[in-house]
Amino acid sequence: MDISFKFDPEILIGADTLSTAGTICSRYGKRIMIAADHDLDSKIVNKLKEIIKDSNIEAIVFDGIGESSTVDMADNVVELTHAAHCDAIIGFGGYKIQLISRMVAIMMPERIKSFELLEGRTSQNGFLPLIAIPTEGLDAFSLTNFFVAPDPRNRLVKSVQSPGSLYAAVIIDSNLLTTPSDTNPVTFLFDGFIAAVEAYCSVKANFLSDALLERAINFFAKLLKTNGTNADLYAQASFLAALGNAASSPGVGSALSYAINARFPVQKHHCSAVLLPYIMEKLVSVRPEKMARVASFLGSAGKTGSVAEAANSAITGIQNCMETLNIKGDLKEFSIPLDRVTAAVEAARNLEFVANSPWTVSHEDAFEIFRKIL
Numbered sequence: 001m002d003i004s005f006k007f008d009p010e011i012l013i014g015a016d017t018l019s020t021a022g023t024i025c026s027r028y029g030k031r032i033m034i035a036a037d038h039d040l041d042s043k044i045v046n047k048l049k050e051i052i053k054d055s056n057i058e059a060i061v062f063d064g065i066g067e068s069s070t071v072d073m074a075d076n077v078v079e080l081t082h083a084a085h086c087d088a089i090i091g092f093g094g095y096k097i098q099l100i101s102r103m104v105a106i107m108m109p110e111r112i113k114s115f116e117l118l119e120g121r122t123s124q125n126g127f128l129p130l131i132a133i134p135t136e137g138l139d140a141f142s143l144t145n146f147f148v149a150p151d152p153r154n155r156l157v158k159s160v161q162s163p164g165s166l167y168a169a170v171i172i173d174s175n176l177l178t179t180p181s182d183t184n185p186v187t188f189l190f191d192g193f194i195a196a197v198e199a200y201c202s203v204k205a206n207f208l209s210d211a212l213l214e215r216a217i218n219f220f221a222k223l224l225k226t227n228g229t230n231a232d233l234y235a236q237a238s239f240l241a242a243l244g245n246a247a248s249s250p251g252v253g254s255a256l257s258y259a260i261n262a263r264f265p266v267q268k269h270h271c272s273a274v275l276l277p278y279i280m281e282k283l284v285s286v287r288p289e290k291m292a293r294v295a296s297f298l299g300s301a302g303k304t305g306s307v308a309e310a311a312n313s314a315i316t317g318i319q320n321c322m323e324t325l326n327i328k329g330d331l332k333e334f335s336i337p338l339d340r341v342t343a344a345v346e347a348a349r350n351l352e353f354v355a356n357s358p359w360t361v362s363h364e365d366a367f368e369i370f371r372k373i374l
């Protein structure tokens with residue numbers, strides 16, 4: 001068949017959608033675990049607790065997960081969730097919180113250990129209903145039936161299978177969306193952009209994913225021109241990109257950004273920004289028509305000229321955005337030795353979805369990219 005697509009979770013997008021959390025939670029029981037980002041303002045966490053309490057539901061908060069936490073923190077959350085007899089879990093925060101709460105939802109019924117999950121063990125007794133409330137938008141794997149997780153034992157990425165109906169709901173409240181707290185937070189836009197462009201050009205792309213991803217790319221292009229100041233537009237863009245990736249497939253750029261982030265102290269969105277021009281260079285050679293379309297969204301394609309010229313202008317367009325936004329085009333400031341990236345590159349290439357890239361990604365291809373950016 002040309003397309004087979006099933007979409008289960010209830011999605012709520014917009015300002016003040018957090019207020020629906022109590023109603024949604026009431027469908028799953030009387031006691032809810034909130035896995036909250038350690039850096040979240042306590043007033044926001046308390047607001048969520050009050051919303052849930054108003055629906056006659058007890059909320060237990062675990063807020064010990066920070067940016068430096070490793071995924072084996074999921075074991076602690078599982079034990080607390082089990083001891084408190086919770087009926088569902090809310091992931092409230094950024095990427096790390098969403099990853100760990102997703103693992104907890106899978107691990108909880110049989111109290112699987114995190115390392116067992118990373119080694120491929122699956123639950124035979126269902127899963128804990130999961131409600132995602134992201135504060136950094138959705139990433140490429142938010143709605144796919146698998147996700148990428150870093151193994152704390154060697155800091156290499158692995159793919160973990162996820163039940164198709166794991167999420168009970170996803171609440172994207174634009175009032176809660178924040179940017180990562182580093183020197184150039186606008187780089188977070190490149191996470192979504194690279195995911196959208198790669199899925200758009202994937203061998204698994206289809207009419208549905210194309211429709212979703214063209215819209216997402218257009219939105220991200222607008223955000224890049226306005227320093228990402230429109231939270232409502234970002235909420236929509238990240239959702240469309242995540243949904244488009246579920247209908248198509250993430251690519252090697254997303255894999256490499258996760259792999260480097262897992263292995264070295266570099267923000268994932270910073271990796272995405274640096275990798276993007278090189279990934280686009282590859283895509284121009286194998287998907288010129290689609291990259292010409294990307295160039296039109298970026299406003300870099302001229303009104304005349306060949307498809308190849310228009311496609312190449314997409315690279316120029318994104319480089320101009322990076323220059324305007326003062327984003328460095330390499331990772332030299334992190335002083336990462338080239339000989340230390342080999343294991344990370346191989347781990348990224350071994351992720352199954354990388355085979356959906358529109359060209360055969362060799363070790364030499366990936367290693368050459370890092371030779372240029374390091």
